[in-house]
Amino acid sequence: MAISIKPGSAKIAVTTRPNVNAPVVSGASMSYTGTPIRATGEVTLLGAPGDSAAGWTVGFVQVQWIETNWCYYRGQTVNDGSIFIQRARPPARLSQACCDCVDGSPPSKLFYDTMPGDGEIATGAAGAVFPLKLTVSHFDQPADAVNLVEINPHPASGAAKPNFLAESQMEFHFCTILSVREPAGAFHHLQSFYWNVHWEATFQPANFTNPPSSFRINVVRAGSSANVGNIIQGTPTDRRFIGILNSVPTQSCNQVAAKEVTGPNRHEAPIWKNFDVRQA
16 A cells, blocks of 8 residues: 555644743844744654655644834934834845745755754654654744944934934744655645744833943833644645745745845934834
């Protein structure tokens, strides 16, 4: 008989739910961190004596389908200007959805982590005894950082002036999928769950050195959270990212994020300006 996936054998368990920490100063940056999310998965393969399980692989696929990522800076005085940096919209970020892979695991393989020893994938072997249960584990810990200071080249006060971080909002939304890949490359996406992390805060430098030695940080509670959804059976059909699951991605989320940093949407004003975060 041909090797097949035992019906109903796919199981995901979220073993550690994530949390977000308050932003903290780290050198010349504001750092956004949190505690990790962990999950386990298992799938059973069926076959007959003599069938080879070589090349059959179980692992996690992860897509990021929403990102919010903006920062607002302003000078010490009104005439020292303000800056708004939007990293999550074109042209800095050309599309929201991306294939999330750890460094060293190219997105062309689709799996989140293919690095030996990480436990994120499990592969069958020739001579395996059926039924064959393959188990995997998943770990992720999203984080980011932004500059404490941006230089405004054209403030109303004259010469270039430092503008200091005054507010930021970051949101990262994911779907994590337990999947089986056949030796020929076809994927079976069996179970999934959604999860996200949010940071929002306002900031006031304790002094106006460059960079400041410390900040007063006010966490916006309504915009700061971590959430995990229920386990969903079957192949995801979410149109916001289904195209990634049906193709061979050429870029990982980390590569997309690197372009956000090197080419963000940057808006400068000569005075303190209330930028519309929905439009900029």
